[in-house]
Amino acid sequence: MDALKKFAGGSSSGNTANTQPTGEKKDYGDKIAGFMNKKQGNKVSDQQLESGTDTVRGLYEKATGKKVDPKYSN
Known part of the structure; x- marks a missing residue:
């Protein structure tokens, strides 16, 4: 069964260090940074x-005074 999980992209050890918490979706900024x-x-x-894209969003909002659409960065 472990071999099947590995083939499907799962982890038999339960290690999910590189995945985001359940319910949290990646916005476009995170997807582009990951790509x-x-x-x-x-x-x-x-x-x-995530921390880097949040920092960039904060700098943009501070410089322009405009909020970024959550679709692009939340």
């Missing part, structure tokens, strides 16, 4: 990517 991270071969965790 670029994967393409460049970097080893940055999802939590670090």
Whole structure:
């Protein structure tokens, strides 16, 4: 059964360090950051990517005074 879980992309040890908590969906900013991270071969965790995109969103909102649509960054 473990081999089937590994083949399906699951983890038999229950280690979910690189997945986001249940109920939390990735916005477009997180998806783009994750895609670029994967393409460049970097080893940055999802939590670090989330923190980075949140920082960029905060800087944008501070500089422009406009809120970012939650569809793009929540």
